[in-house]
Amino acid sequence: MRIHFTPDDLLRIRFAEEPAPLLELGLALAALHRPAADPVFTRWRREAARSLPARARSLLDLVPASGAGPQFLDPMVADVEEGLDRVAASPRGQVRRELVRVVGLGQPKTPWTQRIADLERGAWGELLAGLHAAYGSILTEPWRRLRAGFHAEVSWRTSGWGRLGLGPGLAALLPDSRLDGLVWHLAPEKEFDLHLDGRGLTLYPSAMWSGSPLVGTYSDHSRLLVYPALTPLPLLPEPHDADPLGTLLGRTRAQVLEALAEPRTTGNLAQDLGISAASASQHATALREAGLVATRREGKAAWHGCTALGAELLRTGAR
Template sequence: MNRNIVEFRLAPGDVSAIRFGLSPGHELCNAVRVLQRPEEHPLQWGWLRSVRSRMPRQPFDVLRTVIGAEGYFPDFFTSTPTWDMRPADEFARLREVPVGLIRADLSKMLARSTGERQRAIRQMHDDPLRARAMLADAFEAMWEAVLAPHWVQLERILRADIAVRSRRIATDGLGGMVGSLHRTVEWGDDAVRVELRMHREALDCRGSGLVLVPTVLTWTHGCSVLTEPPAQPTLFYPAQGVTEAWARDPGSSEAALGALLGPARAGILLASHAERTTSQVAADTGLAISTASHHLAVLRSSGLVASRRDGARMLHLRTPLGEAVVGAAL
């Protein structure tokens, strides 16, 4: 039986060609699909219950017209994911997408649609400047309504997944890590292969590399890919440890960590996804600098936080172990 395989070919032994990234835009596109077919996504039912009442109808209708319920959706919604990608970066990028790219991607959607949906997409295709502004407005409105309230939890899960995968490279090798991404993904002959439902392709990633991106609001069938320039070849895979309760109140996660570490250290660890100075940690937590320094020293000695000197400042950041602990609490 013929299988639809996308193959990302890499240089022999080039571990550095594979890196991880985050994609807020891809999460939102998947969220639009989950909202269209909630019965297919039981792990998202907790999130769905929390967002249905505040979902903005008109922006949702605009986005679902273009994104659809399955299969390909326009590449311009997702840029090449990076480790420090922020939602605001996605919004700004979307408002500057070249008109030619918008028309090209909408042309693909025209070929995949019929009836009223096709007519709506054709109007966007014929006036790409207006379409870009309309889609960007809808994108930002939907984000603020359905994902912004949960981005802190969602980002913690994604970063915890990346931390675990990164450690697995050291213990199991690149092939072992890749093989653990999903049942449809495998490694062999210096290539990453993923089985998809409706697409097959072979890409030479030597020189460009491959970006691996975990997702929480994942598609029903598991993995998806981004293969066309100007984006870097990208493989999206389901983040591990996602349960129906992932979108619970952030306070409950902090309480769970607080029971383990104490409230002050739990708060410091949860907020350590970005580098901060000791003074910033103290200000964010309302602690004296000496107290914050003490808690940071305990977290550092436990391997949960790493500290480095930058001139006169000391900067603190969660370690992979700290990411895993935070992810487990979620």
Template sequence: MPFQLRFGKDDLLRCRFAVSPLWETQEAVRTLNRPDRHGYHAGWLRRIRAAAEGLDLAPLWLLMPRQGHTPDWLSPPPIGPAAPFEEEIAAIRGADPEAARDDTARALADTPGASGSALGRALLADPSRTIQRLADLLEAAWHALVEPDWPRLRALLEADVAFHSRRLAEVGLGGLLPELDRRFTWNSGTLTVDARAEHVRDLDGRGLVLIPSVFSWPDVVSGFDPPWQPTLAYPARGIGGLWTEPTGRASDALVRILGRGRAAVLTALDEPATTTALAHRLRLAPSSVSAHLSALREAGLLVSRRYGHQVLYERTPLGIALASGGT
């Protein structure tokens, strides 16, 4: 049963991309309890097994029904395009207790027996304590499960946003949305999502937040209810190579695909580096390295960030997979 989001003219001006460490932490927690999501994340699961065993995630899992409502107060839309986790968790800690209780009760109702369980009753009995308890648990999950890999995850997510931002400029919103996920269709100002729940919503000028996600695969995760801005999280591009480790040298196959110069630059980026540093390391002219970096970035294999007067380049997970010979 599909759900539909109806756009007005003002909504088209209020659509934005965002990257959210909080949403990624939520979906990482959910992934641990969802074997159908494990396929792309075997390396991560092996690495965090001991840390996960040290967390009591049962209160969060109880509010993550397989089908149904997850409390919006636990996963509000990102504050900005790239808000740090500390700002996002502070917003959760500031949730209104009564609104949080009603939202929690709705989620519990979507899991048979949850409302009447001892844990469910405890979550409803003292909403102020529940807010702090679950915020503490999410923060612990962030530090144990996601933060150690956040630079790699962020690189993939930002590369996805950069790619789709370019596509937005080329094909417009109506052309872009169906490209984000095969379950999205666009017709006459209405976005239809092929999902397990039926829902029709007029956006009423509030627009839509689009969040690429690593751990949500294969699902599309949504949030619509006021006062929150409508939000859709979709599986990010390139997660197949996310956990592949680089080998440290350019393979012959990579040279054939990219050419010797670009393959050398991609392989040399085993850690973030500037154009000048790469040119010195590879004994190439800075202008040649700069041209290779631009081509690799446009292909979604690198991202760049400015730190003061320097611009550092680093591989996306897709670039890591290519550099290591992964597919």
């Protein structure tokens, strides 16, 4: 599998902002077809197959083991209800093209899938109810872990790119891949050339998927590459409910940064947080050296406030 970049494409490589629930659901359904795949998923597959509601089992006719299911089923949005609304609004032409494609991949053509292709209202009601039931059964419980694992992977990869550079950073995403000039060689088991032609590439790590990388289209019309995350779902720990800023900065320093969302003097800061003036000054200095706080002097008073980077960190931590 070869992905061909233009110089403009190299400037438009990025990671997806959030995991997409219906994309993850499609990958989970595909994984149920692959009993001999990654053994770390064996117990999960057994439990997911047992708990899948009867009204959701017909979805297995739509999603092949390769993971390349109908693209109208997995809109790239972070909210599951919005995703279901988009599925319901799928254009007739796209629905028919995608169903023909998955039948060509070996999925059965059944009376129900034909009714889906004909946009029969009753069949689409069953489809949407099945998607909702499958999500509730398979992904509701582990979603916090999936989302935390997604953001942990993106943070770790992007920080590594700053040290390694683009070529080694891309090569590290998948075993035995390499960037040779403007061509990224990956997945030697696939014979496929993807020319980006200036549309850019959005990278999406999935802890639900252990197969070959998959190609689709992202919400901004760039090409999408879905690849197996470093840590698969069964090995993801339960995320802590602790304040993420406190984990990153230390509890007191995180409180200082939060307080400085509005400018304060050193004395105000110490009084508001119940710490000494010396401690307040020390924490403000450390945050200033990290680029999270700016300080200005007015006479004898030192006023501290968040920089744009500090404000962004507060916003991300709150999210």
